[in-house]
Amino acid sequence: MESTPSSSTPARDLKPVRTRFAPSPTGRMHLGSARSALYPFLLARRTGGTFILRIEDTDQKRFVPGAEQELIDGLRWLGIHHDEGPDIGGPCGPYRQTERRAIYHEHAWKLVDLGHAFPCFCSPERLDKVRQEQMKNKQNPRYDGACRSLDPGESRRRVKAGEKYVIRFKMPKEGTVAAADLLRGSITTDNAALDDSVLLKSDGLPTYHLAAMVDDHLMGITHVIRGSEWLPSMPLHMHIIRAFGWDEPVFAHLSVFLKPSGKGKMSKREAAEALKDGHSIFVTDMKGLGYTPEGVLNWIVLMGWGVSEDDFLTLDEMTARFDIHNLTPSPAAINFAKLDHFNATHIRSFRTEDLAARIKPYFLQENLEVDNDTLLKVVPLIRERLVTLDDCLPFAAWFFRETVTPKPEDLVGKNLTAAQSADIARQSLEILAGLPEITPAAAEPPLRALVERLGLIPNQVFGILRAAVTGQTVSPPLFESMEIVGKEKILERVRRAVEILEKM
């Protein structure tokens, strides 16, 4: 078995691994897929190794057109870049299993020749009858061995004659098999408890068991990191690998994802509910919901990796610290509050120019004209307040509007009448008009003095000005915002507020 690098090993001493992400294109790309890609990617990057994308599309009934592209787009958005794959090629291709039929065929028959597999001609109807009978007798349903001891020459003749067949693994009846999972240790199973599983189906395509073992071998995979739903198949996989006489890769089975309550897996209906809340378990929804790849990766990487929970990690930091031994087998409950936390934390860490470039499209989508100078000044004022990128709209879209239209009632100060508010707005206007420039340093002291003179609290006066200038009741810091908007527009807006208040 391969030795496995750990985080205490200096990077220069690590042996380059070959890892893979092997999704089936059977639906949308969810968090679980992203995590199944991320860990092997990190392991490969940490050791200077190779990360492969392999598309496992042999289950034609579950095939969903477009799913492969969604996976590739999702990986690219997250920054999980593969070194070999169906879209970029590589030395071990093809990387799409339906394009490797001949390889599986040859390997299935090789196992037949070695005496570890046999062709089976049983019809689905017969197998169904056997199953019914076994269930009636309270036995575990399994293959009854009807074709196990057919004469090999006779079997080949029937295959040549065009009879429909599958190839099954010839499971030993006695003995045990040990299978080691890096996170859970070794488990020994009685062979008598195992079935003669199908390796090659009657449509000529392999089952996962054969295809994945053959490909992991031919592609030189040293570390298999995959979902825990494959744990029960480990004994069969060990048998297949050993029957061929191949080296075993290291296996690590990841924990399952549970819904936020921690009770069971997330259903389709619950996923739809989450979307109404601005959350999603699907990677390709995340961008539209204003999440950043950095935030999503940080969230995902900690769901099943035993580093301190509050860790803020960039992809580079994850790579430097990643240790496959610290993966945990305990289930992870999806916690969207944590996603929000990490997204906001990463947004706060972005350089001004970077964040500006990321939020600009949201303004453009609203048909706003965005000049970059203004945008660069706005970013520092809103950075701390953004949980998702699209939060830039409620806080800052008004900066890019020629005019704002406050609701008249928002212009009325707290516990004040419209007439009193009009008077306060008029006095503020005089102060602002008398300033050479509206900056926080110039505008704040005289306006605070006004608050005191009138015996009011700051919010009453500044609330009126905020509504007048921004058109809304919540905004970035008032004086800094006023400086960006500029004196001319400010005076015009406050004057307009006075008019509205006088008419109320």
Ligand code: GLU
């Ligand atoms: N195609 C399998 C799945 O999507 C892959 C499991 C593996 O990584 O080997 O579940």
